[in-house]
Amino acid sequence: MGNGYAGKILVVDLTKRTTSTLNTSDYAEYGGGHGIGSAVFFDLCRDKTVKAFDPGNVLTVMTGPLQGTLTPFASGRCEVQGIAPEGFPVEWYSRSGFGGRFSGQLKFAGWDGIAVTGKADKPVWIDIRDQSVAIRDASPSGDGLWGLDTVEVEKKIYELVRKGDTADWTDYGGSRDSGRSTLNPGVLSCGPAGENLCRAASLIHEGGGGAGQGGFGAVFGSKNLKSISVIGTGSVEIADPKALMGARAWAQASWWDIDNLKPGLPGMYTSRPSGAIGANAAENVAGRDNSCLGCYKSCHGGRNSRGLAPNSSCFDSYYNLQSKFGIQGHTSDNAVTTDRLQRLGINAWEGAIAGPWLVALYKKGILGPGKQIDTKIDFSDYGSEAFNKAFLEAIAYRTDIGKVLGEGAARAALAWGRYEEDTTSGLLAICAHGYAHHYDARTEVEWGFGTALDSRDINEHDIALTLYWYTSMAPLFGVPYIMPAKDLVEMIGSTLLPYKDPMMLDYSDTGIYSDAMVKFVSWHRHYNRFWKQSAIFCDWGVTDWINPYTEGYKGLTPEVEPRFFNAVTGQKLTFEEGMTIGKKIWNLDRAINVLQGRDRDGDALDEWQFTTGAPASHTTYEIPYVMPVFENGEWSYKNVWGRMLDHAKFEDWKTRFYEFEGWDTKTGVPTKETLDKLGLEKVAVELAAAKKI
């Protein structure tokens, strides 16, 4: 019986230029996506303490059973993991995700994922056509890919793979039955930023699908790997196709109907998240929205009539505007800048925090021509297209200020002797581990605490979309709340299986350090590790906690996740069982970070979050910050903006979190007992050998 898996994982050794395969069934207990990626990394990366740019770093690009199927929010996702150059001060092993059509092609080619090890002696690209894998010469004297931006390289690869035959069915494999396709291959590439080892270099697919955080574009660059291209003419068998079609009809009915549009809810991006960047009626720049494979939510940007910034969405386009205190939008110059950012392959968040920080230093006379931080870039022209071009190119090509800034804002600040000062004042709005502030750690603590405990900005919008955006925007739009706070936290609380405790959603000053918040952060880590990052369900699809289009606004979580998972795989996995697998993956990741040197001291948030309640320099969207609070014996919606964190309370909370997770309460290292109980015996063995437990 089919189960949604392709069955094999491709392993490419770039040093030896050889390929081999792993059986997906050996790793299926981790679900898919990040879970399998971490498990494969654990097996293939002997020394977890190697540096990110070391050939010993293992990069995995992994799908799961739901990818390439009709599962909304899941079908088009893909997970990338490895030792991440962006992590500071340690390159914490981490992950990033991207969407589009790459994972469909990979699955139909017969691969659940790819693991890349070693380093090629000169630039290469990996050309996968179904089961045929070739490591090709990407150098200028070869296929001429190295040096191209992410758009040009993908276009070039389309030509090479389609053999110029772009309108009709292209034959692959040479015989009648070997497979044909009318589609372009799925391509994942680094840009010049990755080639030049910028620590915030992204991996780009289709111009805008990006694995942005972590700097995995530079891991590609360090391996002399320019692109991975895959065309798949095969198929993936579904265990219960009728159940899958039924689930799809049910989920789809729970979203808007274009023939009968009902209003969404404020702040929740319910009708049209982004659209094509730069499209606007006043200038008659038209465009279409875009969706990832198999999904109907169309959050994946779009394509406009100027051909700029395809498939780019959300923060890809905001980095510039946020810094100008504008609003997310569709202006022409925004499209040009977004297009440039994506082509160079730079993580938009880096630009977002670096920009205002350097402008502030410029205004203080510390940065400028001939100044302490010397640059020829004209910071008085900040925000213009010319400035953006000079700024982004300096980073990507490591020229001018980019020589240092390409190391990431955190390391640049360290090099310039400014780290402690600027992250204490908040001038440089790093949240933790060198990653940019995204949603506020002081107000929305599951984001902050989760980030501190994890390896990167967690970028998981479960609370942010519902109990921040919605709860903050409704009063601003003059729209009454759909229900009182008590009812809302009970509705959402009932989905927090196995606990079902609404107190987990208390964001009051005491609530954020409570045992209930310990439970919630633990729940959040486990849920995201399995259901979102391994099953893989997109962060913009689930959790579906408040649904504007259903009876009583009840969301599809926790039914939607196992319903699709089981229809495709034929399993009978419950939501809670998935949470247990999530706990396993979370502990595996934790163990890898521990091997790299993580302990209680590493579970930290940058200082400004403890010293000031002022907004982060690049965010324009965080006032007010209305969340549910339980105070004086009752629930209400309250603006918790302006809060600071407290070190002593945070450390105490951490201790209780460690205990709850089964980790050593002093160091935060998972205990042998916890690891053994989760089936991670071999992980415990390796930790013991490294004297961590």
Add this chain to the structure above:
Amino acid sequence: MLKRILIIAFVVIGFAVAILVAARNAIDAAVVPIASIAQGNVRLLFDTASWLIWAAVAAGVLAGGLARRRPDAIEGARVLRHDSVAISEHWSHALATLLLVGSGIALGARFLPAFVSGMYQAGLALNLHYVGVVVFCFGATFYATNALLTGRWKGHMPRELGSAVKSVFAHYKALFGGADMPPEDKYFASEHLTYPVAVTGSTLMLLTGLIKVAAHSVDIPAWLIGPTFWIHDITAVVLGLFLVAHALMGALVPWSWPLLQSMFTGYVSADYAEHHHGTWYAQLKEAGRK
């Protein structure tokens, strides 16, 4: 006299019945050819002239009924081995089979890819297949009718499995320098053994082929046409191999050249017959004395 009247009467009755049937069928839609020659389309003879195949079948039955055979006989220094009916049957079969196997390989099967690409080449191959089909249908039904009617089919069948196999071993042992050649019949035991295979295979090809031809005129249900295709294609591969073996053993190997010659002239030398087909020669001598 009566026979002639009956033949003519049957043809007229058949004619009349067919007109009535044709009148009823003419109401059905005819296919409008819309793909032009420029697009590479070729009119398929299977569509436009499938009647000729049925005519060939009927003509084969008719011819089989009418044909009178000359029995084998010793004529001085030579022996009549194949009469003109046998010669024409054999070579029409050979030509048809070559055409069928060749165009069949070109067209491929579900489990074998085609060598033709595009509408024009596939159409050409199908039309060549059609020509082979017409000749084969005539020849096969002619042969089957006549062989059954005259009882000559019995002469090709193996006597009894055990002795036939022993005979084959003895023959090849002698051929490769063993003992003396045991006296052989008109056909060697190995040929007797292959006869049922050839007949069964050809029958299957004929029947499945005619079902496929019928599918051009009437809708054949899937439960019939599905197995038909598989049997047709697999049997074609088996018979193709059979053809190779037959051509090899019957024509290419030097010791079969006298037999090859007889398939053209009808005769082998009496000397050859006496030495290589002793039993047959003895039987003819016996018959000649009567």
Add this chain to the structure above:
Amino acid sequence: MSDNEAKEPKQLSRRDFVTGLGSLGLGAVLGGVLGSAVLLPDRVLAIPASEGYILVDTKKCIGCDSCMLACSITHHGSASFSQSRIQISQNVFEPYPGDLTIAQCRQCPYPACVEACPTGANHVDTANGNVRTVDASKCIGCERCVSACPFTPSRALWNGAEKHAQKCDLCANTPFWDKKGGPGGKQACVEVCKMHAVTFTSEIPIQSDAGYDVNLRTKDGSAALLLPTGDDGFFSPGQVAAAKAAAAAAAAAAAPKAGH
């Protein structure tokens, strides 16, 4: 006849029987041919038109390829791009609207694929609303239908896994779906298209090079979603005018008032 004439016992020999059978058969075939060719008038009738067509709006499509996945899943129980009978070709780097085309079967009034098929596998299914479809059990793999389709990419496609040609049958035969399909039922691609960019109609569309590509954005929520509603995929003059007016009003509201 007189009693005295000796009657020979009339034995029908096998030879006579067979000869008679052959004569009858030959007569029937020849008679039938002459009959249909000569005695009856030439009646050339058109192939009955399909009772269903897929209409698309390529400007509205969001490129999610759900239609492709639904097609392969409902027909074959497995998800695939290459086995889908509707193909969405995207070149994401071309400017909109040239970045995406939809290649769906047009259920042609005069289907080249049906005409080209030597075995009748590709046929008009009169039991299912005259949809043009391939009976896989009759397909011999000659691929004449794939070549015959006048459109690029060919709407009749080769299924290399199951080794037969196939094409859009308007979901007449979807063993892996519990909805009734065919021109009288539902189509999987239509059901999963959130944008209603792939739709079904029972009226034969105007035949043009646009290939049943029509504007489906004028009567639904597209305008409310800020999508361009013009036939060419751009904003309509009304949309442009309204947006310009709104921008001017916003600018005026933001401008410093004279006299302060």
